[in-house]
Amino acid sequence: MKHSKRITLGVAALAASAALVLSGCSSSSSTPAPSATAGALTPVKLQLQWFTQAQFAGYYAALDQGYFRDQGLDVTIVEGGTDIVPQTQLADGAVDYAVAWVPKALASREQGAGITDVAQILQKSGTLQVSMAAKNITTAADLKGKVVGNWGYGNEFEMFAGITKAGLDPAKDVSLVQQNFDEAGLLDGSIDAAQAMTYNEYAQILETMNPATGKLYQPSDLNVINWNDEGTAMLQDAIWANTEKLKSDEAYQATTVKFLTAALKGWIYARDNPEKAADIVVAKGSQLGASHQLWQTNEINKLIWPSPDGIGIIDTAAWKQTVDVAMTAKNLEGTTVITKAPDADAYDNTYVQKALDALKADGVDTTGTSFKPITVTLTEGGK
Template sequence: MRSKYFSSISCRAGSSLLFVVCICLFPFLSEAKPETISLQLKWKHAFQFAGFYMAQEKGFYRDAGLDVDIREMQTGTHAVDELANGKVDYALGDTGVLLARANGIPIKILAAIFQHSPLALIVRKEATITKITDLRGKRIMMTPGLNADILAALGAVGISSSDFVRQEISYDINDLVNGNTDAFSSYITDQPHQLDLRHIPYRIFRPRDYGIDFYGDILVTSEKEIKKHPQRARAFIDASMQGWQYALAHIDETIDLILQKYNTQNLHRDQLKFEALKTKEMILGDIVQIGYMSELRWQHIADIYTSQGLLPAGFSVSQALYQPDVELLDVLKENSLKITFAFLIVLLFFFALNTMYLRRAVKQRTSELENKEKELQHLNRELELLSLLDGLTGIGNRRMFDQVLDREWFRAQRDKHPVSVILIDVDFFKPYNDYYGHQQGDDCLTRVAHILNGITHRSSDLCARYGGEEFVILLPDADSTNAHRLAEDCRISVADAAIPHIHSKVSKVVTISIGVSTVIPTVECDPSSLIKAADKLLYKAKKNGRNRVESEHQP
């Protein structure tokens, strides 16, 4: 009875002392103000930066203790230069930040907003430019400091910076329309829609079609910021990615905000809606965590720059990538004054010490367990994604194709819609591999894969590596005419890539043979029958001379 009495007294005393501590701490906590930081955008205000606007509007930055000054790009300024000169704390650039780091600028790469860069070159369709190699000697408008993947794509087909006339971007698509330039650097999320509205025909040269698949809109900061404010950097990244998640989940609300507060370009709602949907496709937020980066992919990008003489041999990206360190020592340094003050209070109120310690321990342990669970979930998602991708080419593998084919087969059977399969084989690949070596053979397959993958435009279409030098494209809801047309585009695009092949018996460059099969599924047949039919037609294409398309209903 007596022990219960003292226990009760201790609890009441502890509660009272905790109340006193809270009263003492309140004036100090209430005076805490958000830290002011600045973010330099790489372009004019648009949906391209919607996640940062929503992080500001919905209070995600405020909740993280930040007051972010979002700065629109001004003529004559470049985001990475502003960061390097200490004028801003954070900036958005492209994969060319690797070149800046190699030149001695201490940049840290924090996140990749776009999993696929939306940057491309647009030309007038009636112009004499029908393939990217026709740009030799032509005028190309580019944004200074923001054309890394375009330059890499030009380099991949043998066009150096001295082989064309470089014009500084005017930000006005009318310069292309009026013939003031031959090619215009643009985002496929933006300018193509403007030309569509004006019924102006155009062609797009995407770097992905030439084996250059870079990240886009790279969030960067300085090494000084990371060392001096590690917690602030982590908080800014997390709040920004939270803003992007919200923006993509609430597109109409986000467009309303841009029209009200950020519409310096006087964009119309339909233009912003088009940009939003295209942006969502490039970010791949439904597949990977927004901002996700792979060190292996960054190293591949660096290796491409090295092969073109833009980076020194042996350049390693590991030091350029941000790796957050969540260590107790860093937390203690960041909060040294608060901990000292709390320790003095604890000396005066020992009952409160016990309560606060236990609560902090529980909270810390809970946070650690939650972080571990999040890491495990992320790793599981990444492993699941990797299990469906071809390790060499990065496109879907046989397993992914089989899963998607089964699903689309039963859907087409239910809806009585056609489904088409394009089966592709690289002509005379064994002689190619024997002559050029396995490494160049792998590069050839990777490049062909990227070309084929770039031709499939619908989200329901799937390009996958079927095995060895064979690829397959699944086209739900596509009849035989459309499937044959797309197959012919594949054949022409691979040939236009002009990959040398001196041991081919049909051409001096790498070519492909294609079989196309289309069927409206019934209960009497299964998906394997579609594959067998396409395989027979592929065999026919080889037998009839290769570098050709054979389908059941030739147009």
Template sequence: MKRKSLMSILLVLMLVAIMATGCSSSPATSGDGKKLDKVVLQLKWLPQSQFMGYYVAMEKGYYEDEGIQIEILPGGSDIIPEQQVYNGVADVGVTWVSSLMKYQSEGWELLHVGQIFQKSAMLLVSKASSGIESPSDLVGKKVGSWFGGNEYEIFALLEANGINRNTDLELVQQDFTMNQILNGTIDAASAMTYNEYGLLLAAGLDASEINVLDMNDEGVAMLQDCLFVNSDWIKNNEDLFVRFLRASIKGWADAVADPEAAGQIVYNVDQSVSLEHQVYMAKEVAKLVVPEGFDPAQIGYIDMDAVVQTAEHSYTYGLLTSPAVISEETITSKYWEEAVK
């Protein structure tokens, strides 16, 4: 009995080893048997319509069409995309341009290679009853910020209007709900057009009951969601990245053209919020990727004037300790130009 039991155990171990070896040695293949090159994409936040273009491209097989097996890693409050890409956990990352500039200024060899959001989504919102209709009305008020790098457009707004952020108002740590503005514990709150503003509407406020200070209208906008890579990785993977970017742009074009379908695709990935809110986000994100008057064929285009403005604000208002270096070593459009040919 002991000999039979030992033999059985050995046979099981052999089978497990054979199966493990077979799994590890088999490369991913497409439906027609062609080998796929793997690309790992690190998001800035949890799966939501903010990133809908990548999920649409994955769902519709655009990455596979380009010979790519895509893996999309969700972000979170404890995940820093720059670290993930720099350390090789991911090949491509999504982050805000100002954040990327900070890491670049500290010597991290990361390269800005595509710009998905052409406008800032940052707002300061308040109840109409607060009387905050212009930046000057913020004086003496409690203003919410998430901080952690999200505060610099607010700093720019205040500075541009001669408001001292240390003495003229009170900046308050804001949570990731809109309860503080709803219950009146703060007077104005940070909000993204595609998320928190919609939460106020969902909470029962009418648009006429919400005052909005839009960073784009106030002339202090800073660029947000961009694509970046490790400078060493891209040297050996230029063609692979161009294929990734081409598939991503195609996914973004479809998402912008049909945000309701895109919202459904994202909802199917992660049902952390309602389908209604994912669709709301998708519609608002579409306005950032293809703003009014922007050519959809230019999705991913890097507007250098907007980059320079972001760099200037980042330095002036304390995110950067020295002016950002804008050169071919930190930012390039050459892969985008190749992808959209």
């Protein structure tokens, strides 16, 4: 959710980064019109958080491979942008489903948005705090006395929770600065530890020439703090649906199961065919380079698989941790993401479980127990 010329995070966070990102992107990517022989397909709109990139590879794969049409759906994938909040688009009825980070969507729910998490695609957080190896920063406690960068706009709460959990006072023990939606501050030495996503900005560093060696930066040149390891990670990309329609509209309930069945199958395709999935994203109009897209597909797969309970199932422990951090972690203004625990309508495993049952009945591997990531070789600039 954020980012320079190759990025994505909470869309509300992106207004400040408009000049830095994907200036030549089109506004949306959609399916072709149904053919005369295709029969009556149900039109569905899916709102993404950001522009076309492999963070959303599973949805583009489902579109490309015909999985949505197999379920009787004519799906339009709507790209995000600097002025688009996916969960608001959903709550306002502009789209049928939306992809959004859980804490930001919960904040919208607390403000009145009628939305429900019906499939938790990413099982782990992809947010890191990255530093040069020479700084010897490997845990949150090591941030004491350091210049620590963050994007702000709601993306900082895992970091604030981690710093606090380590016994540090974010207002006194670290020097916090708002970084741009890139890694320039880390690379020029003005930031000791910078925010990055595993699938995006971290790769941007590795796509940059190290002036000391004349070669691209290597993972051994860097240290990372992973908020999953620190115990303050929050759930990110989920599929959200309209709460009231889930309660009262039987057709929407059925469409939700069909949509999830196809979408999950798309993510399974991306797991088993990462190179092809990355190529599909590039062909759909991504402005990011091919090696960067393959890296992104591989890293997103790592955040999904394995899914022991089945892809998309909302894990109660991970949900509780997300809610706890969202209610207790304070930024420098003393603000938390939400002020009270969300109600029972905040998430519902009913529809994703039906989708998983349908896939398993067809012999599809929905857990990815044997998943192994591939090795991706990045090129300068991610080309």
